[in-house]
Amino acid sequence: MKHTKSEALYKEAVKYIPGGVNSPVRSFNSVGISPIFAKKAHGSRITDVDDNEYIDYICSWGPLMLGHSNEEISKGIGEMIASGTSFGLATEIEVEMAKLIVDAYPAIDQVRMVNSGTEATMSALRVARGFTKRNKIVKFEGCYHGHSDGLLVKSGSGTITFGVQTSPGVPTDIVKNTLVCKYNDIEDIKRVFEEDGEDIAAIIVETIGGNMGIVPGKQEFIEFLRKICDEYKTVLIFDEVITGFRLSYNSSLEYFGVKPDMVCLGKIIGAGMPVGAYVGKKEIMEVVSPVGPVYQAGTLSGNPLAMYLGKRNLEILRDNPQIYEALNEKADKLEQGIKNNLKKLNLNYTVNRAGSLVCLFFKEGPVENYDDAIESNVEKYNAYFKEMLDRGVLIGPSQFEAMFLSYAHSDEDIEYTITCNYESLRAIHNL
Template sequence: MITKDKSQALFEEAQNYIPGGVNSPVRAFKAVGGNPLFIKSAKGAYMYDVDGNAYVDLINSWGPMIFGHADDAVLEAVQKAIPASLSFGAPGASEVEIAALITDLFPSIEKVRMVNSGTEATMSAIRLARGYTGREKMIKFEGCYHGHGDSFLIAAGSGAITMGEPNSPGVTVGTAKDTLTAPYNNLEAVKTLVAANKNEVAAIILEPVAGNMGCVLPHEGYLQGLREICDQEGILLIVDEVMTGFRLAAGGAQEVFDVRADITTLGKIIGGGMPVGAYGGKREIMDYVSPQGPVYQAGTLSGNPISMAAGLAQLNKLKADKDLYNRLAEKTERIEAGIKKNLKELGLNYTTNRIGSMFTLFFTDQHVTNFEEAKACDLTLFGKFFNTMLEEGVYLPPSQFESWFISDALGDKEIDQIISASYKALKNLS
């Protein structure tokens, strides 16, 4: 039985000073019931809360801790960089090194601009696409999350060719009119939108593997179909690899599915856990970015030397470890197989999605291929499952609509614990 006294006290105090007591909404546990845990430290496969409880971590800071927490190589690089100052506000050699490494690993990226978050990367990518094409509209997909930029907080309209509506106060109707929304994995809906907005669409942006409606994979040929539409219509394809970049392969989902973006957004892993993001693409497109081109984007902390040191250490380790992605896939497959075995033994018909080291258990008997199907999940059951897993020492994303992220730090002991905990959690639902 875990104790939560110190976490509870901190949460009560935090609500006096921080909206909702948290600095990011999903941390609030509103989707699963109860109050959030406050984490004191993390190492390898585990996180430790302020009450001294240990948890096998299946969030891994939403993806970047691919080697596990506090990786020695990353920590050493950060410790070496710190004495030289925490920020320059001027160019540093490490920015050039990491840019060269990213362009080497991602064939679609010929030039790259470092920023400070995935949200900043996607906002900048959309502005660049509009500036480069001279068009104003964009197409996004239901259930794909690209950060909290105004253009992305748009709900689908009432029909395939209608404009979206703001789904957050503070987003203007004027912004919404330039954002068109289609169901994920539906090429025909995209074709309809493009035809109804001929020569007005600057970009199509999507997660190549969705991680924010749970882990949802693209249909065979779907990404290639989007690429073909973009080529035919002069539209830029923006592939948001903030989650999938360097997690599914050294060349991201684009390597896995053999498709190339015009602009790619990156984050999370390229900072080794430090705040960082990036956007990059074809040379002629990226040359539209200031100071070389007319599209303005800037940031005092962009290319921060500490973040660059952490990112270089992590990316170099990823590049050198030729078996990493096979190991991650094998570990994730074992977890999925164990959970499926538990489901069968308990007579439960819930479904799973997995690719590489991304995985989701959906509380529905239908295969999930888009956001509407994901929304059919039983969220009450997920909340019960989540809280039992927590009691059993396994920390899941506190939302049905988030992918699990597996780290290489998981060993046989941790995998067995996850599978055993899932049996108890699933049994507890009946």
């Protein structure tokens, strides 16, 4: 495939935009090629400015559960635009959206809309600190919760450690209160609480790790987080920016059967529009301004266009449970197809899956945490990415991203993808 127009646009873009992109993952730097510039998309297909068409497994990094340009979701959006795109005042649809989210997530009582996942996690942690009157938080190595200062940290070892900033511009005084533990490691959590438990305001966790590839939280691990938070009166926050309404309509609450104190949402609740939310139990959310002293605000929070599309998306998912059944069937078919290809080719790589999220790790399994994930052969993945792209299949331009399936992916799409997977694996291994 030729990417002449994309390459020309990229050369122009780097003059005016840092790295030529407005989010690093769009740069394709990690796979060693210039970025693709999208022109249009519909259903399971996306078309770039060179008119190359791809089966799309990025799906805007997750929110497009029903595929691109779904007509049922966008029906009536013209009337919404004609009524006004932003008011700076409360609107009825914000209330309707909040009720819809609370009904879908019975563990929580109230919702505050924001404009991104980063805003949601940053705000939730501030609220947890304000509620508990404590300073420290716990996160897990390999879990990404947005780019706010206190969360851009990594661990120095597999045991408890004080955070070391992973980005210049992040003051040490901020990350010193972020403790980093090993994902899926109960003993590591025990140690950090034995040392600092009385000053830990919150644990924040991706119940399904989605930023080190797909790494599901173990059932006993998620259950233990609830237990130790109860013991120390610590706020348990599920970061469901990726998994919210994707694992199931009732999200991780149904998937694991564990109730958090707060939840961070994004992506799907906006159906592709910029949106986020932090939600929680009433006694926690009542510390938020204007009811309580913890300040958080946003001029465009609850934007009526985002609320309209998000509400339509959630209503369709709520009223059509067969969508989740079909998504799981599609993901299972893809997972088993890739595993069969690996067996035929005698390759000991690992496929992780949670619901409609799939990831092929270029390493022998199991992959249960960040240390496991980073052992993957990134060079092989990069070569694989290019082979798949040349065959018209667009996957994440990084070993550490998920394949996102949508309801719009057809059986033919899945079968073609499995065929391309086989051919691409053969090509990069000279088999």
